[in-house]
Structures are given as structure tokens and as C-alpha cells.
Amino acid sequence: ASTPREIEGVRKGKIIGKQVKPVVGGRVLLTQKASEFHLKHFRKDLSEGRPGIISIIYEDYCWVNWDNGAGSWYNVGRDGRYELIQRPPRETPQAKVRHQELMTAWNRQNRQMINNKPDPRSSGSSQGIRSMTAGQLT
Numbered sequence: 001a002s003t004p005r006e007i008e009g010v011r012k013g014k015i016i017g018k019q020v021k022p023v024v025g026g027r028v029l030l031t032q033k034a035s036e037f038h039l040k041h042f043r044k045d046l047s048e049g050r051p052g053i054i055s056i057i058y059e060d061y062c063w064v065n066w067d068n069g070a071g072s073w074y075n076v077g078r079d080g081r082y083e084l085i086q087r088p089p090r091e092t093p094q095a096k097v098r099h100q101e102l103m104t105a106w107n108r109q110n111r112q113m114i115n116n117k118p119d120p121r122s123s124g125s126s127q128g129i130r131s132m133t134a135g136q137l138t
Contacts, residue, residue, distance in 0.1 A: 013085030016054075017076030020086050022062050026054045027087040034074070034083035046070040051087045 014020040016028055030038070030047040038045045047066045055071075056063035060078035065071040075081040 015082045016084040018082050022057050022076050027051050028084040029087050031085050046072050
């Protein structure tokens, strides 16, 4: 069960519709202020503090399907109200391993380049110096 990142009761993230454009499929959280508003006026926060996915965008509203199965429309700019924030990405074990693989390959390439020590004064020589793309690592 994932929960939103909170620091002193405030959820952190870019505001959907203000700082970042809403995108179908985007992972979002309900803002702390919106959650409190829904609890006060409707006695229910459909998100239950869980993340959700934007499935429909209509003018200044987004339909969000929450991970708990509930769904509803939320403001993303109508009358200056913003109820959604972008969910901060989680670091998965697979992402950590892939990052480590990329760094290892990059370090290996740089060690080779340093050991070859091409003479920077020679004209047009770029021996050992090249950029690495992700495709070269797989």
C-alpha cells in the first residue's frame, strides 16, 4: 500500500493544471487542501490518501480513478482551484539496478578513455572519446 509523501502534513508535488499539464495516464494525488475540503463538505475523501490515474480530461477537470477503485472529477484550474498534484516517482529496485548498470558502464568507458590518453593537441583526433547511448549498454 503506497501512501503520499507528507512533510508536516503537506503533500509535495507539482500542481496539475498550474505547474504541469494534465495527461491521461498521469499518476496523481489529491492535495492536502482538497482532501480536507472533501472530508469537511462531503465527509469522504474518495482517494483515501492513495494515488490515482487521470483517465479523462475535460476542460478544467480531470476524472481520476483512485487505486482503491473509487473515481471522481477534480478541478485542475477551474475558478483558480487545483485539487491534484503529480505523484512523485517511486524508486523501484529495478530502477536502482538499471541506474547502477548505466553508471558502471559509464565509469568503465571513462577509465578506458583516460588510459588511452589521446593527445588533445593532435588535430582532429578524437580517439577514445565518444558519447554513450543507453542502446549501447543492452
